Amino acid sequence: MTKLGVSIYPQKSNLEDNKNYLKSASEYGFSRVFLNFLTVENKEDLDNFKAIVSYANKLNMEVIADVAPVVFKDLGINYNDLKVFSHMGLAGIRLDMGFSGNEESIMSFNPYGLKIELNISSGTKYLDNIMSYLPNKDNIIGCHNFYPHRYTGISRKHFIKTTEEFKKHGLRTAAFVSSNNASFGPWNVNEGLPTLEEHRELPMEVQAKDLLNTGLIDDIIISNCFPSEEELRALGGVNRDILELNIEIEKNIPKVEKDILLNELHFNRGDVSEYMIRSTQSRVKYRGYEFNLINPKDMVKGDIIIESSLYAHYAGEMHLVLKNMKNSGKSSVIGKIVDEEIFLLDYIKQWQKFKLKLR
Structure with missing residues (x-):
């Protein structure tokens, strides 16, 4: 320990x-x-x-x-x-x-x-x-x-x-x-x-x-x-057991989206992307739930995304943004990693488990 x-x-x-x-x-x-x-x-x-x-x-x-x-x-x-x-x-x-x-x-x-x-x-x-x-x-x-x-x-x-x-x-x-x-x-x-x-x-x-x-x-x-x-x-x-990132979230986001962020154990998929860390289990757990589009602004490093139902079977998938990206108009930007911890995203490995915590 x-x-x-x-x-x-x-x-x-x-x-x-x-x-x-x-x-x-x-x-x-x-x-x-x-x-x-x-x-x-x-x-x-x-x-x-x-x-x-x-x-x-x-x-x-x-x-x-x-x-x-x-x-x-x-x-x-x-x-x-x-x-x-x-x-x-x-x-x-x-x-x-x-x-x-x-x-x-x-x-x-x-x-x-x-x-x-x-x-x-x-x-x-x-x-x-x-x-x-x-x-x-x-x-x-x-x-x-x-x-x-x-x-x-x-x-x-x-x-x-x-x-x-x-x-x-x-x-x-x-x-x-x-x-x-x-x-x-x-x-x-x-x-x-x-x-x-x-x-x-x-x-x-x-x-x-x-x-x-x-x-x-x-x-x-x-x-x-x-x-x-x-x-x-x-x-x-x-x-001391798992990386826990502090986050800030948009006001009045729905309970399910908030639960996905704060109450789920996340892990970075093995087929890693250079643009985002993908935590995908929430799209399975909440299949059938209607994820309404929230704050579809362009994305910058450190942003937290939950895909809306406009993205079909990706709905409910949570992303941590690694590179600035244009928003297709289907992705909900519902929060961000606190500024002083954004650099930690660069060191999250494939299959690594992590948690998010509201500051």
Whole structure:
């Protein structure tokens, strides 16, 4: 099952604010915490870190700390013995920068069940190298980076390529979404903090829908602090099992047409068209019903069509428009996908199931 997570930066915010954030996130169904451990410099930092982990654990949230080889050195930790991380209450450690391969493999056999999280975004043969040392795959997971500087986020092409490398080994994966309300992350630059550059200014729940719709990402983590309660609620309410598109509809459309949109499970036919996504079961279910013509305007990408009875046996078929088209005068344009989600239509696959939801 998909897990939702948040990020905490102990040196950028006080303990009370972090606790309040974790409590709110937990109430909206979040169960993961990404904790920046790269900047721990003294005992006070370490005590604050431990307090956050302890509080998150009380909320049944698993905490994975971002570490690097230098952290091992500074704290006198050997990769053969990870008990200090276990005693802190961590569920795992994320290696922002890794070792040589065999060390990661050895760490994966730790007796505490700690997860060893690897950086997916780097695009090197790092994972293949680790796999050549035969790690305990049950304890190896992956997570992408985030990018605070505008235009430095990774491309969709690179995202797909690097994540597929992890999924071919059956590894759990995660990626970051960026709050549009947050004011800080790990660095002083604050231009959003997404994994994919194209997500930078999208609503957080739309970023998550896109990531989940790739079929390559298991967990979604908010990267920056602090999102609004509205954002937490929206992301917590995302359907994690199926793509659910938000729509707007014409006023006073008949009940049957409204039921087709909102109460049916849709799927894109296998014989795909470049002009539309065709959901055809409604024409079978409502055969014989008189679909009156409504709003027969020319169609633009994102429009929602239900064919009128003027189209004979196509009557009742629902279309999502992919390309602008002339209306023959027989097609009812009864709604549209909300603007910020129209791009998701490009990634609906043949036979993919989806739902529509009134915003």
